[in-house]
Amino acid sequence: MEMGLQLGVRLRSKKNKVYVASRDAATLILKVYDPEFASRSTTEFSVLTKASQAGLAVPRPVDFREGQALVMEYIHGHNLCDLVNDMPGPDVEALARMPGLAQTAATRTIESTMRAMPVELARWFAGFHKATGMLRGDSILRNFVVGSPEGADSEDRLFGVDFEEAHPGDPSIDIGEMVSSLLNTDPMFAPNKISFCEEFIASYIKMSGHTDVHQVICAAVSSLRTAAARRPRQRDRLLEEARVLEDKGFRGLKERHGEQSGK
Numbered sequence: 001m002e003m004g005l006q007l008g009v010r011l012r013s014k015k016n017k018v019y020v021a022s023r024d025a026a027t028l029i030l031k032v033y034d035p036e037f038a039s040r041s042t043t044e045f046s047v048l049t050k051a052s053q054a055g056l057a058v059p060r061p062v063d064f065r066e067g068q069a070l071v072m073e074y075i076h077g078h079n080l081c082d083l084v085n086d087m088p089g090p091d092v093e094a095l096a097r098m099p100g101l102a103q104t105a106a107t108r109t110i111e112s113t114m115r116a117m118p119v120e121l122a123r124w125f126a127g128f129h130k131a132t133g134m135l136r137g138d139s140i141l142r143n144f145v146v147g148s149p150e151g152a153d154s155e156d157r158l159f160g161v162d163f164e165e166a167h168p169g170d171p172s173i174d175i176g177e178m179v180s181s182l183l184n185t186d187p188m189f190a191p192n193k194i195s196f197c198e199e200f201i202a203s204y205i206k207m208s209g210h211t212d213v214h215q216v217i218c219a220a221v222s223s224l225r226t227a228a229a230r231r232p233r234q235r236d237r238l239l240e241e242a243r244v245l246e247d248k249g250f251r252g253l254k255e256r257h258g259e260q261s262g263k
Contacts, residue, residue, distance in 0.1 A: 003063055003065070003071060004024075005022065005023050005028070006021060007019050007020075008021055015036075015164070016031055017031070017032040018032075019032075028074055029074050030070075031069065033164075037164060038067040041064075041068070041164070042067075043164070043167070044070060044163045044164045044166065045061055045066075047134055047136075047163045048060070048061045048070075048072065049061055051128060051131055054127065054132075056127050056128055057158055057160065058159060059072035059149070059161060060072065073149045073150065074149065075161060076147050076148060077145045077146050077159070078147060079141070079142055080141045080142070080145065081140075081141035084117070084182065084193070084196070085185050117196070118196050118199035119199070120157075120158045122203035122207055123203070124144075125171070125174060125204055125208075126204055126208040128160065134166045135168070135169045135170075135171065135173055137167055137174075138162065139174045139175075139177035139178045140177065140181040141181045141182065144160055144161070145159045146159070170215065170219075172219045173219045175201060175204055176215075176216050176220035176221075176223055177219065179197045179200070179219075179223075181223075182200075184224060188237070189253060189256075190257070191257050191258060194254055195254075197250065198250050217245060217246070220245060221242045221245055225239065225242050
């Protein structure tokens with residue numbers, strides 16, 4: 001009530017309370033910080049403000065109460081995890097109901113978007129690191145949305161969301177974590193995902209001037225091993241894949257999974 005908001009659906013969040021909310025007919029996102037994570041609120045607000053002012057695709061901060069709550073634009077679209085892992089993603093049923101020509105056109109639009117995604121993801125990270133001087137932290141597929149702000153008359157873009165774990169550090173960590181997320185989500189280590197990672201890293205290096213590919217690989221290996229520690233059913237496989245990546249790079253993964261897929 002103090003912020004003039006009407007609460008809607010509560011969204012899934014492991015750490016804080018996150019709601020779809022509305023104010024003056026605008027759809028927004030409200031994040032209410034758990035006391036354990038309240039100290040992160042100022043960093044998240046600062047990062048969002050800097051990134052937004054630099055023209056990066058992030059939810060624009062609308063209101064803020066330090067240590068308590070953050071109100072942001074609502075980004076309407078599709079989660080990048082769904083788009084990457086289940087091509088053509090969440091629109092499969094809708095596509096199936098379309099007339100033939102419309103279905104073909106919609107499928108081609110999604111496929112075209114995904115072909116450009118490694119470069120777009122690299123561009124987003126390069127811009128974010130330059131604008132904020134920070135790592136985004138928690139660099140996983142689910143923290144990106146392909147869409148646009150609610151009510152905006154604009155083409156869909158790749159938006160980064162959820163920045164409470166932003167912190168200073170080596171950009172290689174962000175890129176390595178994203179590589180790990182690409183590879184360790186189902187279908188794990190698919191050949192097209194390995195190629196996606198290679199193009200993503202090459203594009204980031206070109207755009208950012210970052211030169212140490214080895215550091216990115218090391219960060220990806222470390223992230224895969226971290227994932228293995230919390231996923232006992234997949235632990236052995238993740239550790240083995242991390243070893244291959246560490247010893248032979250993406251060439252080793254491509255040889256290994258090219259053979260498994262019959263290529």
